[in-house]
Amino acid sequence: MSKNFYPFIGFSTGDPNGIGIEIILKSLSDKSLIKDFKAVVFSNYKLIDNQNKLFNTKCKIVKINEIYESQQGCINVININDNDFKQKFGDSNLQGGEFSRESLFNATKYLSKKKIDALVTAPINKNNIQGQNFKFKGHTDFFDSNFMGDSLMFMVSDDIKVALLTEHVPINDVVSQITPLLVKKRIKIVENSLKKDFNIPNPNIAILSINPHVGDNGVIGKHDDEILIPAIKEIKNSGLSIAGPFASDSFFGSNLYKKYDAIMACYHDQGLIPFKTLTFGKGVNFTAGLNIVRTSPDHGTAYDISGKNVANPSSFKSAILTALNILKNRSKI
Numbered sequence: 001m002s003k004n005f006y007p008f009i010g011f012s013t014g015d016p017n018g019i020g021i022e023i024i025l026k027s028l029s030d031k032s033l034i035k036d037f038k039a040v041v042f043s044n045y046k047l048i049d050n051q052n053k054l055f056n057t058k059c060k061i062v063k064i065n066e067i068y069e070s071q072q073g074c075i076n077v078i079n080i081n082d083n084d085f086k087q088k089f090g091d092s093n094l095q096g097g098e099f100s101r102e103s104l105f106n107a108t109k110y111l112s113k114k115k116i117d118a119l120v121t122a123p124i125n126k127n128n129i130q131g132q133n134f135k136f137k138g139h140t141d142f143f144d145s146n147f148m149g150d151s152l153m154f155m156v157s158d159d160i161k162v163a164l165l166t167e168h169v170p171i172n173d174v175v176s177q178i179t180p181l182l183v184k185k186r187i188k189i190v191e192n193s194l195k196k197d198f199n200i201p202n203p204n205i206a207i208l209s210i211n212p213h214v215g216d217n218g219v220i221g222k223h224d225d226e227i228l229i230p231a232i233k234e235i236k237n238s239g240l241s242i243a244g245p246f247a248s249d250s251f252f253g254s255n256l257y258k259k260y261d262a263i264m265a266c267y268h269d270q271g272l273i274p275f276k277t278l279t280f281g282k283g284v285n286f287t288a289g290l291n292i293v294r295t296s297p298d299h300g301t302a303y304d305i306s307g308k309n310v311a312n313p314s315s316f317k318s319a320i321l322t323a324l325n326i327l328k329n330r331s332k333i
Helices: 022-028 045-054 094-114 141-146 170-175 178-197 214-218 223-237 270-281 315-333
Strands: 008-012 036-044 059-063 075-079 120-122 149-155 161-166 206-210 241-246 262-265 285-288 292-295
Touching: 008 094, 008 315, 022 036, 022 045, 022 315, 036 045, 036 094, 036 292, 045 059, 045 075, 094 120, 094 141, 120 315, 141 149, 141 285, 141 292, 149 178, 149 270, 161 178, 161 270, 178 206, 178 223, 178 262, 178 285, 223 241, 262 270, 285 315, 292 315
Parallel strands: 008 036, 008 120, 036 075, 059 075, 120 292, 161 262, 206 241, 206 262
Antiparallel strands: 149 161, 149 285, 285 292
8 A cells, every 4th residue: 555545444323313413423533543544425415414423523524426536635425315314312113223224235336346445434223224135233244245255254353353253243153053064264353354354464363262262171161172173273273373272261351352352252242242351342253264355343222322422533543454455464465
């Protein structure tokens, strides 16, 4: 990426009744941040303009029809519809879900046509966004179905990176989904992402156990002995630096995580509880393994504080910076 190259970063609004537009505006009002790219928001111009006034973010809002009309240092809005959206902060309703779906679809279309270089998504409501052409558990599954590669939910920050072996899966279904093949496949995605996206040439990866205390030699379950340990041995034989499985109850409290470039957690809460405890407000959700760059903040719609001008944009800013850094690292390959 040359010094004179300004990437186009697209933004989907998420649920407009949540804090999505507020954190977009607060992030893009930071002139030291927005100077490095052209910001394109897929939304309703009136809605963006009204919230700009409500939150006194003083952003310059420009309505455009095509990417080439984008201006530097302002928020370029590609109008996804001309209908007045009836704002109901804190309310999860079908209108909010439809709007977030339309924003996401339009942004994805531009991303697939390479009219934008990366996409930062504001939080959606996984329930009200369901509808025509969207039958997914979240953003990660949606992007996996629309782009090349195998997606992986990768929670990243400067201090810790946590990948998920299984993602939005009910706890009683977790073990049935974990196979040696899945372990090897997902560790490979993490390895490639660390090298390509984060410029770590020789990554060192840890994996957490399925059962408490790594099963205590079969007393608390044999899944680690029968699934993880054989898979880890094969991965080591391929030349990758991997360690584990580690008992997760002491892994983070002992600061052992600091010795590794990334940690693979076996299920959602095993990884995200410590990650968000350690990084909340700075963490980023990155969809690794695909031929596109997509990031998002580490939190949800936050209906309880929406419209009150108290939402903290720090995680969203981190999501923008992460997208920019990944674009830069990929351009070096």
